[in-house]
Amino acid sequence: MDKETFRKYGYEIVDWIADYLENTSQYPVKPAVSPGEIKAKLPEEPPAESEDMQAIWQDFHEIILPGITHWQHPGWFAYFPANNSPPSVLGELLTAGIGAQCMSWETSPAATELEEVVTDWLRQMIGLPEGMKGVIQDTASTATLTALLTAREVATGFKSNEDGMKPVLRVYASSEAHSSIEKGVKLAGYGRDNLRYIDTDENYAMKPEKLDEAISGDLEAGFRPACVIATIGTTSSTAIDPLPEIGRVCRKHGVWLHVDAAMVGTAAILEEKRELLAGSGYVDSLVFNPHKWMLTNFDCSAYFVSNPSHLINTMSISPEYLRTSKDAQVNNYRDWGIQLGRRFRALKLWFVIRSYGVRGLQDMVRNHISMARWFAGKVIESGNFELLAPVSASLVCFRWNDGKTPETELDKINRQLLARINESGEVYLTHTLLSDRYTLRMSVGQRTTTRADVEKAWKIIKAAAVR
Amino acid sequence: MDKETFRKYGYEIVDWIADYLENTSQYPVKPAVSPGEIKAKLPEEPPAESEDMQAIWQDFHEIILPGITHWQHPGWFAYFPANNSPPSVLGELLTAGIGAQCMSWETSPAATELEEVVTDWLRQMIGLPEGMKGVIQDTASTATLTALLTAREVATGFKSNEDGMKPVLRVYASSEAHSSIEKGVKLAGYGRDNLRYIDTDENYAMKPEKLDEAISGDLEAGFRPACVIATIGTTSSTAIDPLPEIGRVCRKHGVWLHVDAAMVGTAAILEEKRELLAGSGYVDSLVFNPHKWMLTNFDCSAYFVSNPSHLINTMSISPEYLRTSKDAQVNNYRDWGIQLGRRFRALKLWFVIRSYGVRGLQDMVRNHISMARWFAGKVIESGNFELLAPVSASLVCFRWNDGKTPETELDKINRQLLARINESGEVYLTHTLLSDRYTLRMSVGQRTTTRADVEKAWKIIKAAAVR
Numbered sequence: 001m002d003k004e005t006f007r008k009y010g011y012e013i014v015d016w017i018a019d020y021l022e023n024t025s026q027y028p029v030k031p032a033v034s035p036g037e038i039k040a041k042l043p044e045e046p047p048a049e050s051e052d053m054q055a056i057w058q059d060f061h062e063i064i065l066p067g068i069t070h071w072q073h074p075g076w077f078a079y080f081p082a083n084n085s086p087p088s089v090l091g092e093l094l095t096a097g098i099g100a101q102c103m104s105w106e107t108s109p110a111a112t113e114l115e116e117v118v119t120d121w122l123r124q125m126i127g128l129p130e131g132m133k134g135v136i137q138d139t140a141s142t143a144t145l146t147a148l149l150t151a152r153e154v155a156t157g158f159k160s161n162e163d164g165m166k167p168v169l170r171v172y173a174s175s176e177a178h179s180s181i182e183k184g185v186k187l188a189g190y191g192r193d194n195l196r197y198i199d200t201d202e203n204y205a206m207k208p209e210k211l212d213e214a215i216s217g218d219l220e221a222g223f224r225p226a227c228v229i230a231t232i233g234t235t236s237s238t239a240i241d242p243l244p245e246i247g248r249v250c251r252k253h254g255v256w257l258h259v260d261a262a263m264v265g266t267a268a269i270l271e272e273k274r275e276l277l278a279g280s281g282y283v284d285s286l287v288f289n290p291h292k293w294m295l296t297n298f299d300c301s302a303y304f305v306s307n308p309s310h311l312i313n314t315m316s317i318s319p320e321y322l323r324t325s326k327d328a329q330v331n332n333y334r335d336w337g338i339q340l341g342r343r344f345r346a347l348k349l350w351f352v353i354r355s356y357g358v359r360g361l362q363d364m365v366r367n368h369i370s371m372a373r374w375f376a377g378k379v380i381e382s383g384n385f386e387l388l389a390p391v392s393a394s395l396v397c398f399r400w401n402d403g404k405t406p407e408t409e410l411d412k413i414n415r416q417l418l419a420r421i422n423e424s425g426e427v428y429l430t431h432t433l434l435s436d437r438y439t440l441r442m443s444v445g446q447r448t449t450t451r452a453d454v455e456k457a458w459k460i461i462k463a464a465a466v467r
Numbered sequence: 468m469d470k471e472t473f474r475k476y477g478y479e480i481v482d483w484i485a486d487y488l489e490n491t492s493q494y495p496v497k498p499a500v501s502p503g504e505i506k507a508k509l510p511e512e513p514p515a516e517s518e519d520m521q522a523i524w525q526d527f528h529e530i531i532l533p534g535i536t537h538w539q540h541p542g543w544f545a546y547f548p549a550n551n552s553p554p555s556v557l558g559e560l561l562t563a564g565i566g567a568q569c570m571s572w573e574t575s576p577a578a579t580e581l582e583e584v585v586t587d588w589l590r591q592m593i594g595l596p597e598g599m600k601g602v603i604q605d606t607a608s609t610a611t612l613t614a615l616l617t618a619r620e621v622a623t624g625f626k627s628n629e630d631g632m633k634p635v636l637r638v639y640a641s642s643e644a645h646s647s648i649e650k651g652v653k654l655a656g657y658g659r660d661n662l663r664y665i666d667t668d669e670n671y672a673m674k675p676e677k678l679d680e681a682i683s684g685d686l687e688a689g690f691r692p693a694c695v696i697a698t699i700g701t702t703s704s705t706a707i708d709p710l711p712e713i714g715r716v717c718r719k720h721g722v723w724l725h726v727d728a729a730m731v732g733t734a735a736i737l738e739e740k741r742e743l744l745a746g747s748g749y750v751d752s753l754v755f756n757p758h759k760w761m762l763t764n765f766d767c768s769a770y771f772v773s774n775p776s777h778l779i780n781t782m783s784i785s786p787e788y789l790r791t792s793k794d795a796q797v798n799n800y801r802d803w804g805i806q807l808g809r810r811f812r813a814l815k816l817w818f819v820i821r822s823y824g825v826r827g828l829q830d831m832v833r834n835h836i837s838m839a840r841w842f843a844g845k846v847i848e849s850g851n852f853e854l855l856a857p858v859s860a861s862l863v864c865f866r867w868n869d870g871k872t873p874e875t876e877l878d879k880i881n882r883q884l885l886a887r888i889n890e891s892g893e894v895y896l897t898h899t900l901l902s903d904r905y906t907l908r909m910s911v912g913q914r915t916t917t918r919a920d921v922e923k924a925w926k927i928i929k930a931a932a933v934r
Binding site: 001003005006007009010011013014015016017018020021022024025028029030031032033035036037038039042043044045046053056060063064065066067068069070071072073074075076077078079080081082083084085086087088089090091092093094095096097098099100101102103104105106107108109110111112113114115116117118119120121122123124125126127128129131132133134135136137138139140141142143144145146147148149150151152153154155156158161167169171178179180181182183184185187188189190224225226227229235236256258260261262263265266268269274277280281283284285286287288289290291292293294295296297298299300301302303304305306308310311313314315317318319320321322324326327330331332333334336337338339340341342343344345346347348349350351352353354355356358361422425426427428429430431432433441442443444445446447448449450453456457 | 477478480482492495496499503504506510511535539544547548551554558560564565568574578579580583584588590591592595599600601613619620621623625628636638647649650652654655656691723725735753757758761763765766770772778782788789791797798804807808810811812814889893897899900910911915916923
């Protein structure tokens, strides 16, 4: 979508919202649609080629809008309000445009400090004691779960995050698995002690025979193996755990197999990368994030399960005030996850997939991978830099090493090098540790990044290295 | 904010985003700000009166933008991408404008069915097996926790949600508490069996002496009381648990006190309603949702804690690839909740509070409460309707009852009545059960709802009753 088209439809949607917020009452507050009626009007397969915004916008009016329950209707007296307002919509628009991910102060200082300020404003506004500190959660469900988890830890002297529950259930992941797995293991009550890290090979991929040994040993020792997490594209180096072999081990022992493909899952939209998810027939659940590498603004994370009834049995609640006459015929996604409240995230995903078409998304991913390969080639050719992991997608792990400097000095040199690279303000790279070595990570994936930007980065890196 | 102002700034922000997405490279990818620098430029207290959008927009440029880390910069090679795109921004804008809350099929059929379609598109695009079903989560952290919870339940034959962990920790809430508490108790590993529902009085508020008895009894029996959840405004009837008395019981026994004020917390912005949160000095954690009744589009839930170190000790993870040199000086909100990834929700909240001013928000809330009181008055006067609970905020619980019809027939009559009311398409009310009686809920809280809309609702209800 070019700039003029974005502006044209931006204005048009702004106009539409301006009218909508004023005239919501012209719609029936609750749509007269039957289960399946809207789905039947939508194509089962994603569009291969880019579609015109005009067609998407028209379908919104003809297909989606007639199936919307109008929470902003003045006749909304149901459940509870979820009222919005023009300035809030403007703030959300701007948030989407900036597209920042606000996990840490570093990844958006202004977002963090503004959050400190406005939550304190709220504290003052409702008259909470001065010492209380605020943070924004997505929903009260999450906030309440957070309170229960904290209360549990306080009540056990912060022991249950470590020790877990009885019976002793075990979880397995590679030693390169993402930190969210350790956090999940703690919060879900397994106890960190029951997360077993499985050794990796020279490419930082899980060794399936080690997994098999660990599970067998645990079974003999009376533990109950509950979950294996295979990573397709680790955070540190995009290492690829061997899914078919891991799947066979899980099948043999009857253990749940979850796949964390958060970043690299998107690469599987390429025919030539489809092998990344070979073995997915063994998978019980899998996650990948369109909000990372598929042009969908944060947040939007796609979670797949082979047997939804397990998920629903785990999550479902059905108090009287949420029951409806259609419950048996429809998906109530509140029972497919942790939160009760849910935004309409499918809409932006629909816009993206239609607007780019699968082909457009493939072109972008292929281009990023090719830029990463070009960069890796430069690293190899250079003589005073080295690759520290295979380039399986669009991340290059490397460091400065002239082959003459003692290993003991390389961490410090590379740490200083990274600081100098980032000082430029023109590029931003982060680091990790691989086999205890300080490693620079060149992660290529921004929509607007061109070959020229990667070339410039390489120049900045080389220049920073000779200083 | 009037329609023309919304359109003017809508266009201006669309234009700004159009330029920004093209010219992100003109900004330093990582801002050169020190911890506390942005906060120091923001007022410590919320504005009492409405501020002009021009002033807010100018402050965005002068204060916020210089502290943004530009994830959309072509020189972004840090962490992982969180790339967005013009159609995605348009989709998010539209989502914010519609402001639907998509927890159930009923609360937005089109959202649910579009989610089914686009997650299946994704499944096809990355080549997952045909049987797998998809759902959108906010982040991979949440998805992974979801997988771990499901795996745990499968491994224990769905027993650990019920039985919980050792040592046996107990949670207490009133029998009117929200379903998300039961869900949280299950997911956090306490086990549903260890959630004790405390009896309520004739106003559906928790009896503090019953709470004291329950905790004392549990202590004698060797259980460990971990958490009490007081509700300020229950979902069914906005009953108000007596916070000071409950707080004293918690203090006496050393038990964590969490307050669920999701809906009614907003009412405490009124001086005359400040008493709702009297006793907040006893509180360890509290949640209220600006996305419900404070003009902030979904999602935005404010969570407050008295001692952040407990929260951080429970939640924190610190893998090498997330460490920065500033960690000791700043809040990293990833350690204040469950997800690693976080949107910049503070921005819309800032827009809302400044744009309306505390006064503007108070006016809205006061107005909603007064409309609910008017409606309750009509119910009382009518002679053939009755109130089923006190009106403590903006929710009226009532039913048709002419005083002559046998109690055994009233549930059916009121169920049919609600269906007829909603058939009109002009209003939408939902129901609950209070003391096992089918109860109609008139929840007033939409920004655009006027006295005329409430009067119309009352007419529709009366007309539906005589049919």
